[in-house]
Amino acid sequence: MRYVTCVLVGFGLAVLAAAGSASAASLRISDAWIRSAPPGAQVMGGFATLVNEGETPVTVQAVQSDAFGRVEIHETTTEAGVSKMRELPRLALEPGATVRLEPGGKHLMLMQPRRGIAAGERVEVVFQLGDGSRVEAPFEVRAADAMDAGHAGHHGHTDHSGHGHD
Numbered sequence: 116m117r118y119v120t121c122v123l124v125g126f127g128l129a130v131l132a133a134a135g136s137a138s139a140a141s142l143r144i145s146d147a148w149i150r151s152a153p154p155g156a157q158v159m160g161g162f163a164t165l166v167n168e169g170e171t172p173v174t175v176q177a178v179q180s181d182a183f184g185r186v187e188i189h190e191t192t193t194e195a196g197v198s199k200m201r202e203l204p205r206l207a208l209e210p211g212a213t214v215r216l217e218p219g220g221k222h223l224m225l226m227q228p229r230r231g232i233a234a235g236e237r238v239e240v241v242f243q244l245g246d247g248s249r250v251e252a253p254f255e256v257r258a259a260d261a262m263d264a265g266h267a268g269h270h271g272h273t274d275h276s277g278h279g280h281d
């Protein structure tokens with residue numbers, strides 16, 4: 116692979132090659148977790164932060180996990196005070212874009228668990244991208260209660276001011 120004798124040109128080509136072919140490396144998945152559910156639950160919610168660190172758009176075409184029969188990308192919206200979920204066919208991230216999968220918004224719907232999934236364990240989730248590459252990320256299963264404690268950026272979603280908790 117070292118045909119290029121000029122170091123500078125070689126470096127430049129390597130960078131271009133990386134940007135063009137390895138979009139897998141440009142999708143960064145962090146803060147990934149699954150909300151634990153009572154035993155026997157057939158549906159669990161998955162959440163994460165997705166960042167496209169590359170120079171080209173990234174599309175998540177499908178999501179799957181060995182631990183579940185089916186994984187869908189959902190979005191929760193509120194229309195006329197009624198909360199609804201709909202399936203999104205894909206997630207598109209422009210270069211530099213961040214998509215947050217979070218309770219009350221876009222999320223993964225993990226369905227038909229193939230085994231018991233307990234809080235504390237990690238579940239591998241695979242993101243299939245539009246260019247055919249795959250990005251795998253470990254999702255940590257957390258109890259629902261841990262969500263508030265561990266999610267400092269979420270005050271906006273739980274605004275109880277004025278409702279009086281006493």
Ligand SMILES: [Cu+2]
Pocket residue numbers: 189190200222223224
């Ligand atoms: Cu859903």
